[in-house]
Amino acid sequence: MSDLESLTCWKIMEAFAQNMLSFIKTGHVVTLIESELEILLKVLDIMSAVKLDSLMSPNHVRCFLMMMSLATNFKPSKDCSTSKSLQLFSTCYFLLACLQSGRHANSVFKVVHPSDILDGMMTSLFLLSEDFTSSVGSTVLLELLQSVQQFLNVFFSTVIERRQSTQLNLQKFASFLEHCQLMKGISSSKLSQNCWPVGGQFLLVALVTLCQSVMSSSEESEKRQHFFDTFVVLVKQISDLIGKVILFYLQSQYSNRLGQSFFLTGVTVLLEAEVWWLSYQAEEEKHSEDVVETTLKSNLKYIGLYKSFYSQILKELHLSEGNILFLKAAFHFLKIFCSSQEAHLIGLDNMIASTFSALKKFLSAPWVTSNILQEIEASLNKLLIQLLQLCSVEQFYLLMNQLIIQDLEVTNIWEGQDRTVQSAVTLLQLLILCPLKEDIERMVWCCIPQVTTALVMLIREACQDQSLVSTVTVPVLQTLATLVKQGEGIIRNPHHVTLVFGALLTIPLEQLKTDKYYTVFLAYHEVLFSVLQYHPKVMLKAAPSFLNCFHRLVVSIIHEGQQKGERAKGSSSDFKFVIKCAQLVERMYTHIAAKTEEFTIFSSFMVSQYVNELQKVTVHPEVKKHLTEGIYHILDLCIDRDVKFLNTSLQMGVREVFKDLYESYNHYHKTKKQGEEKYTS
16 A cells, blocks of 8 residues: 555544544434344454454554444434344444454554543443433343443553553543533432433443543552642542442432442442542641541541441342352452551451451352352452451451351251351361461461361261262362461471371262262362372371372272263263363372382382272273373382282282283383483483
């Protein structure tokens, strides 16, 4: 393309952008019928599969303007499905976010100002919101809000990183939000509280995202005082608007349908912004430490709102079944609130105790599964770390006794309170993973002998009832693995580690459903693997006990992995779990072989155990492949004397199995290993 053609191309795109913006201002839209809407959705699905962030600069801008025009200048007719209409706009903003994450994100600003894009986008969303009142609280509307927030996040980042008219663009957008019709109605109290619930969601998303972007970029701008001062004023301006919007919609008839996370995210950002702004103000005024505390206490504008949300969250945590967004937002709010000076108004000790009790109650809820815990673990850990930083040793000791140690008593299982036991075990595991203050850490590890003994007793008791596998046995095993992973520096007495071996021998590995079988097998394996990796002193003295426990896994997987029925064809849907278990055994064999000092003397014994068990059943080839690869590493430890001993001491049928194994070992594994060693040397 020649320079003239390129210039003409950019001028055409600039003219298109201006026409698009003028259509938005005049409210001119193109109405789509159902068939057109469905065609557009199919086209957008195709575009979603394309890497839009790798387009060349002119094509990037064309695509951006096309998506922006589709999101702002088009409107599905009232006959169209509301969910499909929302899906159209959601996909448009998702694709716009993808484009703004690309390498040519700044190219768009050659044809249109950033503030004009944002003003046009919000104007269009406010107009659309009138048609979607019936969708308040729906999943499709939530997806649209998330797409809009995602786009705004990357767009603000681009504007800030660009460092060209950053202040002007952000100030203009903040001014637009402050003076838009919806915000004017909220500020003047003339707007009906039942108007524009969806518009209020769009407005709050824009304000919250802008506030977060400005605060996150303030550290970098702090080096340039003029920029930093502007950002501080901007945060104050935006936080005031956020507060007004939240209070307005809390009193509306839509407050319940707007959703917990809608308000909670806004309140959290509002709290962050207020504390951040007041801290800056106190620093500027060069107050002493006592005055800073007084300033924070007396000047937080929405302290009543924060207290109300704090109390409500503690009540509702255990009732928020499956609401991951709310849980993450709740934990983040609690972290910010507990770290602020406002915590002292409630009473710090009381606040810590109340928060820990609410978390314990949440963890005991029957719907809190391992999958849910995995999703929220990062947010929950941050909250726990903050609480532990505020805790005194005395208070933590009391909480440890009341919320954990007392609930690890076997009597709780006898009384049918297995969820209470599970919550105590889970909370203990989470606390172990948190960085602790030195004095609290000492106190925690002084309790380890008592805790370890209690966990072992729980396993012995729970193993008598298969219904307790998911709620007690597996969580206790996982917590024991976490404890053992702390190493010899923390658990100094080897006896407390060897206690675990006795508990493992009581765990039933038979007659379990395949999914439960895998979770028990994995947890059992992780305990053994943790001992092997982190407690070499224990392994020097207790290798036979370790091998006895590990042999139970080998026997179990050989029998579970035998070739039968549909499994013989490899078509069983549960068979993938059996394969995973076989891989874990292979992994353990490999690591045992690496510990030659402890296990060389036991190598022939381990091979003998393996072939004796293998001779009893026909194992599925896929399972046998992994087990064979594992036992090869143990055969590496066997010297000629061991092989002769096995050939003479094994019974007739077992000896044939060993001969076949040893021949394949020599043919496949040993030759390959010698070749690798030769190449390495």
